Amino acid sequence: MTQLTARPSSTRSVMAVVTVGVLLSGFDLFIVNVALGDIAASIGVSDLADLSWILNAYAITFAALLVPAGRVSDLIGAKNGFLLGLLVFTLASAACAFSPGLGSLVAFRIVQAAGAAMMIPSSLGLVLSSFPPEGRGGAVRLWAGLGGVGAALGPVVGGILVQADWRWIFLVNVPLGLAAAAVGWRVLPDTAGHPGRRPGLVGAVLLTATVATLVLLLVDGSDWGWTSTRTLTVGAIVVAGLALNAYAVVRSADPIVSLSLLRTPHFTSMSLTLLTFHVAFGAMLLALVLWLQDVWDLSALQTGLSIAPGPLLVPFVAVLGGRLVARIGARPVIMLGTGVFAAGVASWALLAGPETSYAGTILPGMLLTGIGVGLIVPPATAVGCSQLPPERHSTGSAVLQTARQVGIAVGVAALVAILAAREPGPEAFVVAWWTTAAFAVLAGVTAMGRSER
Structure with a gap:
């Protein structure tokens, strides 16, 4: 793979373009939530189960296609993969904005997610190939911290844009995406592809279908009933898919996720850490939104502003961390971060109540969780990528991102199950917050081991 010399102007240009892609993708994981009510009124759909597919279709497709898209990016080159994903994402965003009904909106959300799935792993591949070895750790930490900005600004920007029209939450992507693509064509490094042996179509479809089915089960299992025939059937399909994928890893001539990739130093352990931590993260974020809106009766915009301080800390903590x-070393910092995150969530279980103030209860915990995320995700991602061979930069980063997305889906499903099993009210949130804190601590346990710098 072509390596750039460590010219500051070159690396700054690469990071600027990559930042736009990462932020746009992050926005669309969070920005749509606050617009569902306006979308429902505009297209004449009131069934929440149907509307939820505007969110679920994106989440399922994004998670399912990350690894196959990362492998494609490794084959054709990170620059080509990133620009292709960015253009698909941008054009699909325009199509979403002009969708006349729910069916077309969900369909274009699927295309949008496919573009994001191509863009994200290739963006990290660009970062890894553009920076010299001694600068990669800091660049990857900054890249990972950008997700916090997307999480913070998504609900806020969405709350503002829907005041004009919900279609602006998609239209805003178009000028930014086209500008980034034009600049990226000029400044991104021409990273060489690594053709090698192309993975079989059956293996790619199998992995995609398995991840999609797993996320579907986690997203809709609570609505179906965890012991229903549908849930058990889908669960059995997931188990069979996981077994077949494991067989492919061991026996296939060139699987999408190879055994050599899983044996890369620190890669599997950091994938597990990111998976476990994002169970806590997914549960924390949804629980906080539900608390602010259902218990404190805050509006969507107020909720977004209330959540923003924590995620906005992430990139700053990532750099200072x-x-x-x-x-x-990285692992002690990750363990410190899981403790700080757990303390933030536990503070809500101890202090928050229906009549308590935001500044006195939620805000301190929000800041602690933001610090925790900044100390966990960036170094875990950097360590997980640190020993990846150039021909697996995008595929490896895609596996790490898939672990994060699956973890979030597990966390949301766990939270929904906890709240559904108890009488509605503050007491149910206390149980949920203590459980979330426990998962954060467990993530710290998975990070134990030899320290890497």
Whole structure:
């Protein structure tokens, strides 16, 4: 793969273009939530189960296609993969904005998610190939921290844009995406593809279908009933798919996720850490939204503004946390972050109530969770990518991102199950928050081991 020299202007240009792609993708994981009511009124659909597919179709497709899209990016080159994904995402965003009904909107959301799935792993591949080895850790930490900005600004920007028209939440992507593509064509490094042996179509379809079915089960299992025939049938399909994928990893001539990739130092352990932590993260975020809207009766915009302080801290903590990583190693920093995150969530279980103030209860925990995310996700991603061979940069980063998405889906499903099993009210949230804190601590346990700098 072509390596750039460490010219600051070149690396800054690459990070600027990559930042636009990462932020746009992050926006669309969070920005649509606050617009569902306006979309429902506009297209004449009131069934929440039907409307939820505007969110679920994106989440399922994104998670399912990350690894196959990462492998395609490794084959054709990270620059080509990123620009292709960015253009697909941008054009699909325009199509979403002009969708006349629910069916077309969901269909274009699927296309939008496919573009995002191509864009995200290739963006990290570009970062890894553009920076010299000594600068990659900091660049990857910054890249990972950008997701926090998307999480923070998505609900806020969405709440503002829907005041004009819900279609603007998609239209805003178009000028930004086209500008980033034009600049990226000029400044992104011409990373060489690594053709090798192309993975079989059956293996790609099998992996995609398995991840999609798993996320579907986690998203809709609570509505179906965890012991219903449909849930058990889909669960059996997931188990069979996982077994077949494991067989493909071991026996296929060139599987999408190879055994050599899984044996890469630190890769599997950090994938597990990211998976486990994002169970806590997914549960935390949804629980907080439900608390603010259902218990405190805040509007969508007020909820977005209330959540924003934590995620906005993430990129700053990621940069400052790099200094701590250099002193004590990545794994101790990750373990520290899981403790801080758990403390933030536990503070809500201890302090928050129907009549308590935001500044006195939710805000301190929100800041602690933001600090925790900044100390966990960026270094875990950097360590997980640190030993990836150039021909697996995008595929490896896609596996790490898939672990995050599946973890979030598990966390949401777990939270819904906890709240559904108890009488509605603040007490149910207390149980949910303690459970979330426990998962954060468990993520710290998975990070234990030899320290890497």
